Amino acid sequence: MAPPRPIDGTLLKQGxxxxxxxxxxxxxxxxxLIKIRPTKPYRHATLDIRLTKHRCVSEARLLNRCRSMGVLxxxxxxxxxxRGEIIMEWIEGPxxxxxxxxxxxxxxxxxxxxxxxxDVRLDALMENIGLTIGKLHDIDIIHGDLTTSNLMVKSxxxxxxxxxxxxxxxxxxxxxxxxxxxxxxxxxxxxxxxxDLYVLERAFLSTHPRATRLFNIIIDSYKRNCLGxxxxxxxxxxxxxxGRKKSxxx
Amino acid sequence: MTIAIGLEGxxxxxxxxxxxxxPSKPAEILSNIRHTFVSPPGEGFxxxxxxxxxxxxxxxxxxxxxxxxxxxxxxxxxxxxTKGPGMGAPLQSVAVAARTLxxxxxxxxxxxxxxxxxxxxxREITGADNPVVLYVSGGNTQVIAYADQRYxxxxxxxxxxxxxxxxxxxRTLNISNDPAPGYNIEQMAKRGKHLxxxxxxxxxxxxxxxxxxxxxxAYAGEMLSGxxxxxxxxxxxxxxxxxxxxxxxxAFAMLVEITERAMAHVGSTQVLIVGGVGCNExxxxxxxxMARDRGGSVYATDERFCIDNGIMIAHAGxxxxxxxxxxxxxDSTCTQRFRTDEVFVKWRD
Numbered sequence: 068m069a070p071p072r073p074i075d076g077t078l079l080k081q082g083x084x085x086x087x088x089x090x091x092x093x094x095x096x097x098x099x100l101i102k103i104r105p106t107k108p109y110r111h112a113t114l115d116i117r118l119t120k121h122r123c124v125s126e127a128r129l130l131n132r133c134r135s136m137g138v139l140x141x142x143x144x145x146x147x148x149x150r151g152e153i154i155m156e157w158i159e160g161p162x163x164x165x166x167x168x169x170x171x172x173x174x175x176x177x178x179x180x181x182x183x184x185x186d187v188r189l190d191a192l193m194e195n196i197g198l199t200i201g202k203l204h205d206i207d208i209i210h211g212d213l214t215t216s217n218l219m220v221k222s223x224x225x226x227x228x229x230x231x232x233x234x235x236x237x238x239x240x241x242x243x244x245x246x247x248x249x250x251x252x253x254x255x256x257x258x259x260x261x262x263d264l265y266v267l268e269r270a271f272l273s274t275h276p277r278a279t280r281l282f283n284i285i286i287d288s289y290k291r292n293c294l295g296x297x298x299x300x301x302x303x304x305x306x307x308x309x310g311r312k313k314s315x316x317x
Numbered sequence: 318m319t320i321a322i323g324l325e326g327x328x329x330x331x332x333x334x335x336x337x338x339x340p341s342k343p344a345e346i347l348s349n350i351r352h353t354f355v356s357p358p359g360e361g362f363x364x365x366x367x368x369x370x371x372x373x374x375x376x377x378x379x380x381x382x383x384x385x386x387x388x389x390x391x392x393x394x395x396x397x398x399t400k401g402p403g404m405g406a407p408l409q410s411v412a413v414a415a416r417t418l419x420x421x422x423x424x425x426x427x428x429x430x431x432x433x434x435x436x437x438x439x440r441e442i443t444g445a446d447n448p449v450v451l452y453v454s455g456g457n458t459q460v461i462a463y464a465d466q467r468y469x470x471x472x473x474x475x476x477x478x479x480x481x482x483x484x485x486x487x488r489t490l491n492i493s494n495d496p497a498p499g500y501n502i503e504q505m506a507k508r509g510k511h512l513x514x515x516x517x518x519x520x521x522x523x524x525x526x527x528x529x530x531x532x533x534x535a536y537a538g539e540m541l542s543g544x545x546x547x548x549x550x551x552x553x554x555x556x557x558x559x560x561x562x563x564x565x566x567x568a569f570a571m572l573v574e575i576t577e578r579a580m581a582h583v584g585s586t587q588v589l590i591v592g593g594v595g596c597n598e599x600x601x602x603x604x605x606x607m608a609r610d611r612g613g614s615v616y617a618t619d620e621r622f623c624i625d626n627g628i629m630i631a632h633a634g635x636x637x638x639x640x641x642x643x644x645x646x647x648d649s650t651c652t653q654r655f656r657t658d659e660v661f662v663k664w665r666d
Contacts, residue, residue, distance in 0.1 A: 083578040211521060273462075
């Protein structure tokens with residue numbers, strides 16, 4: 068692996084797998100995101116090199132494929148798989164996770180408690196998430212790590228509108244952008260798609276325990292918008308049972 | 318001051334432990350003894366035989382635990398037993414023993430979730446306050462974090478548990494089950510040098526071990542039937558030790574990765590490893606390196622608490638008992654399937 072070199076940018080996040088920096092690409096006014104997969108000293112060097120290279124290349128390919136098929140995700144500007152580095156488009160906006168947390172924590176919000184959440188704007192966002200994942204699966208891409216942190220809410224509005232408080236942004240004018248394809252793969256298997264949804268379900272309900280109703284909207288929208296949804300959702304039932312009822316000893 | 322006796326027998330270990338809780342003091346372990354049913358090499362432990370083992374040892378163990386603790390029956394406040402999850406027949410034989418003691422001594426019963434027992438004991442022993450928990454054993458592989466009165470499962474093995482994968486691989490190689498197959502794999506892995514290319518399957522915070530087991534079983538099968546396997550780089554022969562090494566390096570890297578993901582997700586820097594596989598020092602070492610990189614630390618216990626034991630059942634049971642929880646004798650059943658997140662954790666904020 069090539070030696071690390073200093074990154075010209077601000078470290079935004081030390082995620083589990085990658086370090087993410089904000090910087091600019093070519094022009095001082097073109098913001099970009101640099102994603103670097105550092106060496107993981109806990110794992111065997113051979114395994115580390117194999118995984119890092121594979122994930123970097125695979126992520127860049129998946130991003131390109133999504134973009135060319137009309138699924139919203141960051142555009143890839145530059146890839147250096149030896150360093151485990153991808154430079155990509157900067158997506159402005161909160162993650163769905165932060166968005167929901169802000170929303171739930173906002174005391175002024177009348178619909179704070181789960182049974183009362185009947186906010187059409189929130190429903191529209193969930194609808195949009197289901198649609199986006201449906202499109203993704205229809206082009207046979209498995210995200211591999213669907214969590215609310217990997218879904219961004221991007222405003223379609225003017226920069227002025229974007230600058231205002233994110234919770235107030237009109238959600239009808241927002242897009243859902245998928246990020247972090249590090250564990251993604253191309254697959255047409257119903258099993259893989261069902262597991263993809265199962266991962267989202269578990270992440271969603273454990274991160275937002277009081278938002279079961281919202282998750283159901285996502286699944287509903289997926290059902291209507293994804294061509295192969297019937298088979299995948301049937302499979303999802305099986306995957307759920309496997310996780311819940313497999314024999315658990317010891 | 319309250320005292321509980323705990324009975325555990327969800328798999329091949331029968332454990333009896335006695336614990337004392339005194340307000341604002343650490344829990345005192347008065348006794349913690351165990352007897353393990355060891356099956357011959359190449360074989361797993363069958364429910365029927367394991368239940369017979371538990372039935373024939375439980376009276377001895379309870380007597381011995383009481384004697385060691387110096388506690389009289391009169392001082393015991395409640396009898397805790399493993400309600401599940403686990404193997405049906407062994408669970409039943411221990412539940413019968415617990416019910417008998419409850420009626421004989423006229424004490425309340427407390428049914429305990431086995432996984433919650435592991436977590437609470439790990440927290441008590443290590444002092445880890447609010448860690449992400451990796452629970453790895455013969456039957457369970459779960460990444461757990463506490464939120465809103467429940468231990469929530471963030472990630473888990475989608476098919477077989479890590480311990481099951483190790484145990485079954487040990488059977489293929491005819492590795493001894495004494496003291497435990499995983500322990501013997503760990504010792505062999507220390508002598509392994511070559512890393513063979515094994516499937517690596519992480520899906521979000523979940524992982525899968527069945528592909529690994531299938532692959533390495535087939536690989537070992539070819540080796541056992543006389544095929545020569547060589548390392549592509551050095552040309553050296555691949556040994557059974559190399560297989561153990563490769564299996565551990567790959568499977569544990571997956572476990573550390575999903576744990577790190579959960580830590581990043583919930584914003585925690587502490588990690589606690591519990592369950593039988595948690596004794597493995599290579600796993601603890603890898604987890605430690607990862608946690609240090611994140612500015613945190615790893616908490617692990619030794620075999621007395623990692624491997625199934627009675628004291629963790631006594632401890633978790635007593636925590637619930639102190640909040641007013643008891644299991645009426647009519648409801649004192651056991652169940653093979655009992656999710657960690659089904660338990661309402663009343664004793665934590």
